[in-house]
Amino acid sequence: MPAEAAEPTLTWNLAHDVSQLLEYHFMVNALLAGSIVAVMAAAVGWLMVLRREAFAGHTLSVMAFPGAAAAALAGVAGACGYFLFCAAGAVAIARISGSRRVSWSEQSAGIGSVQALALGLGFLFVSLYGGVLGDLESLLFGDLLGVSDGQVVLLLLVAAVTLVGLTALARPLLFASVDPDVAAARGVPVQALSLAFLLLLGLAVGATSQITGALLVFALLVAPAASAQALTARPLVSLALTVVLGLLVVWLGLGIAYFSIYPAGFFIATVAFIVYVLARVIAAARARLRDGYAREPEPTPIGAPGEPPGVIA
Amino acid sequence: MLGPEFMRNALLAGTFIALACGVCGWFVVLRAQVFAGDALSHVAFPGALAAAAAGADQRIGLFVATIAAGLAIGMLGRGVLGGGLPGRGPGRGNAGGGAGTGAADDTAIGIAFTFILGLGAFFLALASTSAAGASGVAGARTLFGSIFGLSGGEARLAAAIGLGAVLATAAIARPLLFASVAPEVAAARGVPTRLLGIAFVALLGVIAAEATQAVGALLLLGLLAAPAAAAHRLAHSPFVGMALAGLLALLAMWGGLALAYAIPSLPASTAIVVLAVGLYGAAALLGGRPHR
Numbered sequence: 001m002p003a004e005a006a007e008p009t010l011t012w013n014l015a016h017d018v019s020q021l022l023e024y025h026f027m028v029n030a031l032l033a034g035s036i037v038a039v040m041a042a043a044v045g046w047l048m049v050l051r052r053e054a055f056a057g058h059t060l061s062v063m064a065f066p067g068a069a070a071a072a073l074a075g076v077a078g079a080c081g082y083f084l085f086c087a088a089g090a091v092a093i094a095r096i097s098g099s100r101r102v103s104w105s106e107q108s109a110g111i112g113s114v115q116a117l118a119l120g121l122g123f124l125f126v127s128l129y130g131g132v133l134g135d136l137e138s139l140l141f142g143d144l145l146g147v148s149d150g151q152v153v154l155l156l157l158v159a160a161v162t163l164v165g166l167t168a169l170a171r172p173l174l175f176a177s178v179d180p181d182v183a184a185a186r187g188v189p190v191q192a193l194s195l196a197f198l199l200l201l202g203l204a205v206g207a208t209s210q211i212t213g214a215l216l217v218f219a220l221l222v223a224p225a226a227s228a229q230a231l232t233a234r235p236l237v238s239l240a241l242t243v244v245l246g247l248l249v250v251w252l253g254l255g256i257a258y259f260s261i262y263p264a265g266f267f268i269a270t271v272a273f274i275v276y277v278l279a280r281v282i283a284a285a286r287a288r289l290r291d292g293y294a295r296e297p298e299p300t301p302i303g304a305p306g307e308p309p310g311v312i313a
Numbered sequence: 314m315l316g317p318e319f320m321r322n323a324l325l326a327g328t329f330i331a332l333a334c335g336v337c338g339w340f341v342v343l344r345a346q347v348f349a350g351d352a353l354s355h356v357a358f359p360g361a362l363a364a365a366a367a368g369a370d371q372r373i374g375l376f377v378a379t380i381a382a383g384l385a386i387g388m389l390g391r392g393v394l395g396g397g398l399p400g401r402g403p404g405r406g407n408a409g410g411g412a413g414t415g416a417a418d419d420t421a422i423g424i425a426f427t428f429i430l431g432l433g434a435f436f437l438a439l440a441s442t443s444a445a446g447a448s449g450v451a452g453a454r455t456l457f458g459s460i461f462g463l464s465g466g467e468a469r470l471a472a473a474i475g476l477g478a479v480l481a482t483a484a485i486a487r488p489l490l491f492a493s494v495a496p497e498v499a500a501a502r503g504v505p506t507r508l509l510g511i512a513f514v515a516l517l518g519v520i521a522a523e524a525t526q527a528v529g530a531l532l533l534l535g536l537l538a539a540p541a542a543a544a545h546r547l548a549h550s551p552f553v554g555m556a557l558a559g560l561l562a563l564l565a566m567w568g569g570l571a572l573a574y575a576i577p578s579l580p581a582s583t584a585i586v587v588l589a590v591g592l593y594g595a596a597a598l599l600g601g602r603p604h605r
Contacts, residue, residue, distance in 0.1 A: 054423040055348040108347035109542035113590045115351070116535030120586035127580045216434070218427035226420045262438050269431025276424050 021258055029147040030264075033155050034254055037211045038220055038246035040159040043166055044204040045221035046242045047197065049229055051177045054222055055108060056093050056198065059115040061205045061217040063089050066122030073129045079206070086202035089114055094195035144211050144254070144264040151210065158207045165200050173197060174235070216265045220246055223272035227279035245275055320574060322468035323460045323581070327566045329475025330524045331536060335562030336482050337520050338541035339555045340513065344493050347538045348419045349386050349514060352426035353521040354533040356382040359433030360522075366440040376522045382429065383518025386422060387511030459529075460570070460581050474523045479559070481516055489513060490551055535586035536562055543596035565589035 021027055048057050063085040071081030096110035166173075176183040176190045184190045208217045224245035228238040253268030260267070315321055341350050360378020361371040463471070482489075491499040492506040500506045524533040544558035569585030576584075 049420050052419060054419040055351070058348070058351070058423060103545075105343055105345040106542055106545060108345045109342040109538040109545075109593075112347040112351060112534050112538035113542060113593055116538065116586045117590045120535065120583040120590075123580050124583040127578060127583075213434075216427055216431060218423045219431065222420055222423045222427070226424060263434045266431045266435040266438070269428050269434070273424060273428035273431070 017255075017259075021255060026145055026147070027254075027258060029149065029152055030144050030254055031251070032152050033147045033211055034144065034250035035247060036152070036155045036159050037208050038224075038250040039243055040162050040204050041208045041217075041220040042224050042242040042246035043163060043239070044201055045225040045246075046228070046239050047166070047173065047177060048201060049222060049225040050174075051197070053097075053198075053201070054218070055111050056097070057201055057205060057221060058218065059093065059111050059118075060086055060089055060198070060202045061209055061221075062115055063118055063202070064206065064209050066118045066125060069122045069125035069129060073125045082206050083202070085118060086206060087199060089118060090195060090198035090202050094191065094198050098191040098194055144257075144268075147211070155207055155210070158203060162200050162204050162207075165196070169193060169196060169200075213265050216269050219265075219269040219272040220249065223276045224249060227276045230276075230279045230283040249275060318465070319461050319463070320570075322463045322465055323570055324567070326463055326468040326471035326475075327460060327570055327585075328563060329472040329479070330520075331562040331566035332559045333475040333478040333482075333520050334524055334533070334536040335540045335544075335559035336479050336555050337517060338537040338562070339544055339558040340482070340486075340489060340493065341517065341537055342541040342545055343490075344513075346514070346517075347534070348422055350517055350521060350537045351534050352386070352422050353379050353382055353514075353518050354525060355426055356429050356518075357522055357525040359429050359436055362433050362436035362440055366436045372522075375525060376519070378429075379518040379522040379525075380515055381518075382426070383515040383521075384511060385425065387514035461573075471523055474519065478516060478520050478523070485509060485512065486552075486555070529582055535589045536565065539586075539589040539593040540565060543593040546593075546596040547599075561592050562589065565592060 022031075045057075048054060064082050067082030067085040068078045069081070070085065071078045074081070092114045093111055096114070097107050172183070172188050173193050173196075175186075176188050176193045180190050205217050205221065208220055211220075224242045225238075227245055228241035231241060232238045249268060249272045253271045254264055256267045256271075257264035315324070338350075341347055356378050357375045360374040360376075362374075363378070364371045364374025367374075488499070488504050489509050491502075492504050492509045496506050520537075521533055524536065540561035541558040543561055544554045548554040548557045565585050565588040568588045569581060572584040572588070573579050573581035
């Protein structure tokens, strides 16, 4: 924790504060890792919010627990267990949400059952392992300030793979996300795309949870994307805005955490929440102004493949 | 098996918690609010930690946090229902759910509960600076309930709250069913759909807080989602479905407890959840068709 490493003091001199921030190697690594994760989480999260798969994303993030427990039991690296469970979860969720025989209200129940089963298995593995799950806290809440050089390189690789994968799938995925029925009729492999996206989501969530912990992944995955989509309905603008907001959340959260004794995850989650609330307030105020002055309501941008619906209420 | 006192306590508390989760879960699945239930069960954790940090009774913090979060989710709109009932998730919710009602979609729930979990991390740090060893115990007990560790008084309280939750669900069952299946028609007929929605999520908060003590915050989900989903597959009549959901949850609870008692290395929560999800899987395989 920073409080033990130094005696950081906050002054009114911003330049001095920033140079103080960059004085320590662990802090530089944290900022690098945080920035990489923010960009990746923004891109993946933007699509996740558009596809309304937040519950699926949360379920994939929870796979970190059985994954780590199984890996500890088998004596392999934690990441192996995580990705194994994540892939299995992604396949199960894709089957549930892709099936025509499953009603919409049952989808959430199906995803919930997948999550509950995974957690139950994780608990069983912990019990078989001997009951000592050393760093449950860092598993759940992350260890942002203990990022090694190797981890930064690994994160960079994962981010590159995820972003390249998303770019390759971008056009059909956007089509399938905005209007699955029309996309399916046009011959787009909606179900295969859904599985591919869930796997990429699992990859991104796994990397993000290294930084924020399994429970706080949403702070970087959902909040920036939801804020950006509340503010603008243009796909490219809101995607760019998502990246900017994600970086802002990470930098502000880390910066504040450096000068405090409390965990970074808390500040990142709080900044993300404030950004989202501000975005909703701005969107609501703009809608009210527009309703007050406009003669006729704007056409809603639904249906066209290039224009996803925002989450504006 | 009924010899040891801890087993009798576990059965007493477990029976009524399972009934409450099953019956209430039927509505949760109908209204597609499983994510809300999941969020509420996570909220129990920061609530208990906050109470631990403040030196108060954990159970009070737990109940206050989940009921407050339930009210908040309920007031954000018609929950994750979002208005687009027959639609298939992606791209559909905006059409029906928007219209200035501020309907809470799963995105809003996700953000809100992440923030509350962030507070949990904060309270965890606070608790561990004030009382070193206590927080670990507190955290573990909140995250993974210890059904075999309930005292007689705790078990009786849990049973009473579970029974109360079942009765409360039964009391609002008819108007809630109307409001869930055809919200617009119900509203036009004078049913207070919004109030019912809020009351239901608050009730869900009570159940989440209570069940956290039996199967744990992270495993409550299985008892809420899986038996009810199986019941939706098997029974198309609402009240039969509700009863069946309660029965299946009860079956998973009793079977899980018996299994965990017979196999010492098997945690009770795992056994209960695996059985519940297994029942759902069997119902899905048996070919019951979803109604809608």
